[in-house]
Amino acid sequence: MQIQNTHKIIIGAVSVIVVVAVSYVLLGNRQPASRQQMIHEKGQNVMPFSLDKTQHIFKKTENGGTQSVVVRDPGDTQDLSLIRMHLQMEAQNFAQGNFSDPTGLHGESMAGISVLKTNYTKMKVTYSEIENGAKIDFETTDTETLSAIHAWFDAQVSDHGSDAVTQ
Template sequence: MNISKRRMLTAGITTACIGATLGAALWIGGPRQDGSEGQTSRQEAVAARGRTVMPFDIEETTHHFTPTGTGAVQDVVADQPDDEKQIALIRTHLKQEAKAFGQGDFGDPAQIHGDNMPGLATLQEGYERIEVRYKDRTDGATLTYTTDEPALVAALHDWFEAQLSDHGDHAETGH
């Protein structure tokens, strides 16, 4: 084989290998050409980070995010209403989160979803003007966020929308 044909063959093989590698990277969660993550890979990454922060099993629970006129309501429930283990873990975690959020500590959501998640910076800055209340449910627990500031209500709604998107099948708009 002459040098010209060998170079063309090598270039073709290299191009095919690069294409296969990029295709595989996109499939397993690598960045897209525009630098963004694929939605499915982002949800998988969020679920993996969530397992290090949330003590309950994300596969056995569902988050419900409900925007309201004065803030938002977050319910986390066990998929099996009699799953006492998941219910106890949900309650423990949400009690801790209510306390942290009330002190301006949104570190857990930032660790799971990223520091740049929509609404997060505004919530951190305005935490003193948001009331966060915890309440048990028979199948889990609820956090209710209330404020009379439209900018904070909008930030809560943006924050919830980001979580809905990131949690995929493990989250729903509340009822």
Template sequence: MKAFTLLTTAMVIAGLNTPLQALAADAGRKAEVAQRGAEVMPFSLQSTTHLFTKSANGGSQRVIAKNLSDEVQIRLIRTHLREIQAEFQHGDFSAPDRIHGADMPGLSQLRAAKPGQISIAYRDVDGGGELVFRSASGKLVSALHAWFDAQISDHGADAMDGHMAHHPGMAQPGSE
């Protein structure tokens, strides 16, 4: 009976420690991503919100300044997204690699896409900019969705699923 009590106590303690360890690792990862993001993105991650919205044929990445009158952040967002669009259209996904790591979900499939398999359009939106990704390949759409999910996870409170965003006055992608 004593052995059973010790085993049960050990299992409870292990069970309680596992979530705490996972949270600490998660917080550490987010801090690393934020630090690397500051080296790649010219705008402030804390001053912006990234919205990732999946669609049947791809999805969109919208970056909005939290302060809609912050013209400096808005200009930096728009400049960066235009540069990223050009890089991505040439198969250069080195920016997300530098921020999130080479093993980021979906990234290797996006890199391997042939020219024209993914269309990437940029447009200005109120308070920022948006990239719209489209592909006729189900495999690439799945890769885009995995890539979006990884970014939402890595950026924490500064990123969210666009379908779940409920900011007053914030139009959903494609509604402007």
């Protein structure tokens, strides 16, 4: 009788362990999305082009830097057009101190943003089309603004993960 009770207890315990393990695998093992995954997903709401089909390129220079976006497939005329439209609008916004798209995506505390908002009159922001995309050049002679541009570029590369590279 005691052996039967022991078997029932063991079978019951094993059943509970199996149910818990299966539940963990099916429901509880979901990892929170990484910051890069979150930025990629939210980016679809801020940028009209496909992040999967494009590449952000950030290049820091002695007097600022260049932010470029290019299509991965040169034949992708739809995303090419959307890149150019978006970056032209963003360049106009940045030149006026409006960084609402980047802060909406990356957050208000993103490195460099507060200085760029304050010092927007201390930098020249220029849009131009490039082969397979477009770019925004940031130029300044102000050391605080220069540091902010570089910090902002670093933060974007970090946040965008495989969607962005440095040159």
